[in-house]
Amino acid sequence: MSTPPLPPSSGNGPVFLSLGPGPDEQTQLVRPGARADYPPAVLERLTADAAAIVARYPQSRSALIPLLHLVQAEDGYLTPAGIDFCAAQLGLSGAEVAAVATFYTMYRREPTGDYYVGVCTNTLCAVLGGDAILDTLREHLGVEPGQTTTDGTVTLDHLECNAACDFAPVIMVNWEFFDNQTPLSARELVDALRSGEQVIPTRGAPLCTFRQTARILAGFPDDRPGALDGGGGGGEATRVGLRVARERGMAAPDEPEAAASGPAEAGPDREGS
Numbered sequence: 001m002s003t004p005p006l007p008p009s010s011g012n013g014p015v016f017l018s019l020g021p022g023p024d025e026q027t028q029l030v031r032p033g034a035r036a037d038y039p040p041a042v043l044e045r046l047t048a049d050a051a052a053i054v055a056r057y058p059q060s061r062s063a064l065i066p067l068l069h070l071v072q073a074e075d076g077y078l079t080p081a082g083i084d085f086c087a088a089q090l091g092l093s094g095a096e097v098a099a100v101a102t103f104y105t106m107y108r109r110e111p112t113g114d115y116y117v118g119v120c121t122n123t124l125c126a127v128l129g130g131d132a133i134l135d136t137l138r139e140h141l142g143v144e145p146g147q148t149t150t151d152g153t154v155t156l157d158h159l160e161c162n163a164a165c166d167f168a169p170v171i172m173v174n175w176e177f178f179d180n181q182t183p184l185s186a187r188e189l190v191d192a193l194r195s196g197e198q199v200i201p202t203r204g205a206p207l208c209t210f211r212q213t214a215r216i217l218a219g220f221p222d223d224r225p226g227a228l229d230g231g232g233g234g235g236e237a238t239r240v241g242l243r244v245a246r247e248r249g250m251a252a253p254d255e256p257e258a259a260a261s262g263p264a265e266a267g268p269d270r271e272g273s
C-alpha cells in the first residue's frame with residue numbers, strides 16, 4: 001500500500017492524520033495458496049466442535065468469535081476454508097464473517113509459528129525498552145514484524161498496549177505474559193522457544209502452542225495440569241501509587257451526589273486487585 005503524501009506543514013494550521021492500515025499490516029485477508037476447503041474428515045470434526053460452541057449461545061451468530069478461534073486452531077490463521085466454514089455454521093455471509101475477523105488483531109491473516117511473540121511497543125513499554133526489544137528480536141531472528149522464522153517456531157510481531165503497563169516492557173507469547181523484559185531476556189526467551197525448552201510465563205497459564213491456545217480461546221477446556229492455577233494481579237509499580245496516597249492521607253474528591261455521605265477513602269480491599 002502506498003501512503004498518500006501529507007500536505008505541507010502550515011504552522012498552527014490543521015493537522016492531517018492518514019487513516020487506514022498500518023504500514024506493515026497485512027491488508028489481504030485471503031493469502032495466495034491458503035486452504036480453500038476442508039477434507040471431509042476435518043469438516044466432520046470441526047462441525048461437531050462448532051455445534052458444541054454454538055449451543056452455548058441463545059443466538060447462533062453470537063458464536064462467531066469463538067468459531068474464528070476454532071478455525072484458527074485448525075489452520076494457524078484465517079483461511080477461505082475457515083471463513084466459509086464459520087459463515088455456513090452461522091447462516092452468515094462471508095463478508096459478515098470477514099468484517100468481524102479483520103476487526104480484531106488476534107485473528108491472523110498469515111501462517112503463524114508455534115509461538116506468536118508479540119512485543120508491546122505502545123508508549124510506556126516503548127520508552128522503557130519495548131522498541132529496543134523489538135529491534136533486537138528483528139535482528140536476532142532475521143524477520144520483520146508479522147513474519148515467521150524459517151523453522152516455523154516463532155512469529156514476531158509488535159502489539160499495542162497489553163494492559164500490563166506496570167510490568168513494562170512486556171512481551172506476550174501466545175497471549176501469556178512475560179513481564180519486565182530486556183533485549184537480553186527477550187533473546188533468551190526466543191532461543192528457548194526455538195530449542196524446545198519449557199518456558200514459563202511470568203504469570204497466568206502455562207505456555208502451549210499457538211494452535212492449542214486458539215482452541216482454548218474457542219472455549220474448550222484446558223485440561224493441562226496447573227492450567228488454572230496461575231495467578232496475577234497489579235504490579236508493584238501500580239500499588240506504589242496507592243501506598244503513597246495512603247501515607248499522605250490523599251483521597252479522591254467526592255462526587256457531587258455523594259458528598260453528603262462523607263469522603264471517599266483508599267480502601268485496603270483494592271490493593272493487589
Ligand code: FES
Binds near residue numbers: 162170
Ligand atoms: S504500554 Fe505496554 S502493556 Fe501498556
